[in-house]
Amino acid sequence: MLPRFSTLLWLEELQAERELREFSISGALLRKGAGYLHLEVPGLSEGRPSLFIGDKVVLKKPCSGGLVVEYIGYVTEISEEDVSLRVNTELLNSYLGEPLDVEFTYNRLPMKRCHCALEQTKHFRENVLFPRYLQLQSPLWTGDWEPELSPKQDENKTTQEDEEGREKPCENREKPSSLTMDMVSVATQTKTDLCTVAKPIPDPGKFFNCNLNPAQKEAVKRILSGECRPTPYVLFGPPGTGKTITLIEAILQVYYRVPGSRVLVCTPSNSAADLVCIRLHESGYLQAASLARVNATCRIEESVPEVLRQYCHAGEDVRHASFHRIVVSTCSSAGMFYQIGLGVGHFTHVFLDEAGQATEPESLIPLGLVCEKTGQIVLAGDPKQLGPVVKSKLAEAFGLGVSLLERLMATPLYSCTEKGYNPLLVTKLVYNYRSHEVLLELPSRLFYGGELCVRSQRAVVDSLCHWSRLPTKGFPLIFHGVRGTEMREGTNPSWFNPGEAVQAMLYCCQLAKRLYNPIPATDIGIITPYKKQVEKIRVLLHRAGLADIKVGSVEEFQGQEFLVIILSTVRSNEALPSNDLQSALGFLSNPKRFNVAITRPKALLIIIGNPHVLIKDPCFHALLQYTYENGAFLGCDPPVSLRAADRAASKAKENTY
Missing domain, CATH: 2.40.30.230 (Elongation Factor Tu (Ef-tu); domain 3)
Known part of the structure; x- marks a missing residue:
């Protein structure tokens, strides 16, 4: 390795x-x-x-x-x-x-830290990085959990959640008792803070967030128990299923129920690390002295959310930050702990959020700080979405673009069998709190075994079901066919499509400038795979007074959500053969990129593209068929194969009568 x-x-x-x-x-x-x-x-x-x-x-x-x-x-x-x-x-x-x-x-600093982390792997046991069997450990916490609600009660309860599974005030919650714990860290023998926190702490066996669904609760219980340690535990979180909020609950449970625990939470990006820190702060169960947000020395203070600056000051001195019970940083910034000579095993728990977006060497930076025998590793992410960004095609071809999360889930121990995933190692979240069921049906079928269930707020996801421009009312999805021209400027390798850019701008105007209930520009996002198309669309929107609409690549939208998403696919060369998808579709021929793009919207998805080119790709073929069968296809003439399939379906239907 x-x-x-x-x-x-x-x-x-x-x-x-x-x-x-x-x-x-x-x-x-x-x-x-x-x-x-x-x-x-x-x-x-x-x-x-x-x-x-x-x-x-x-x-x-x-x-x-x-x-x-x-x-x-x-x-x-x-x-x-x-x-x-x-x-x-x-x-x-x-x-x-x-x-x-x-x-x-x-x-070179991030790469140097990756090289250093690779050296640390010499000390890892095989069942951490290359597990072939599971050897159970004694549980870290052995208390009893509160009784589970019946499916009917749970169905009623989940209506109190918002689209991301964030906690709303629960009715009839038992008044939790205060909890003061005199915990001593094994690594540094420093005591935890004994002051009271903003909210009273629930009794052991109760959840801090009472709105978690059964799968989220199961994941928290498994993480707190830690029976699989040091073999990594995976929280498989498809889009909009409340993965981060599940991690927040697990971190709070470990903090309060496991004496001597010391938690390191890492993500590949600053924005994701900030989000985790904000959610911990908003929980109201931690005081400032319990949490440190460690930033790279080069990060300017203005880019840090103001609410987090109190925790960042605690993280400015890395040695001082290491004594906090919960430390949040990027994977790369965790390398600073090696520089101060922090020993292996200083952290009892390492949570790696958005683990699918980090290269394996990058993931190893924080993992090298956990005890290789008894440490608990939690990887949270979605191997079906975009992986790490790798510049070298040669390095990507030989595996640098495969995250540790994706590699582990491809092994027999972590694979899904007829009985599902091994519950000791993997919990798959299936309740989606983001999207309308029409928007969720296709990605659920293509990527998640049809298991995703809708738990979104009806007022939000139904808000555009009767928009006047929808071909089929109640079906908030449009494929707008444009047989445009893909173009380049001079020697610039980036493609753009003027016809699609104009159509995207027109839809934005129809949504954001309508007389009745206009959609705020900040609730609309435009995804397009080419930088030149991004530039052209931004110019048009600026002229239309809609500069606040976000326009960017799929990578820039991963982890985000918008009320409306417009996807401009750009590529339109119908002369290229079907067997050369890379030349015909470029970036579009990537299933993970497709999955991310179509799972960003809450209430409306509009795809603009040339159906005669897109139909060559299996994912876009399924999308075209889905929209055509439901009367959501408009614009240019549909491909012959779609019409033929429709006629065959109609004929079969007639024969059944």
């Missing part, structure tokens, strides 16, 4: 450096500011190049005699397509606006 992943990481790093060199700027004119030089970087807002606070930039100044003087600048602020650079005093004072050559450099 170590040599293989080490090689893949080097391939990824080489590709990242190669891509950055392509964005070098010759003869750039910088602006002098108060203590900084300001550089305009075209395409920066679209991630071309991808820069972060703290990145190093090389500025080259040609001198007489063919000599070139190099200066080093560091990115201190990023605003749209403008970058502020901290440079030495000599350059700042002497710069008179002359042209400089600019080269962007790759920040």
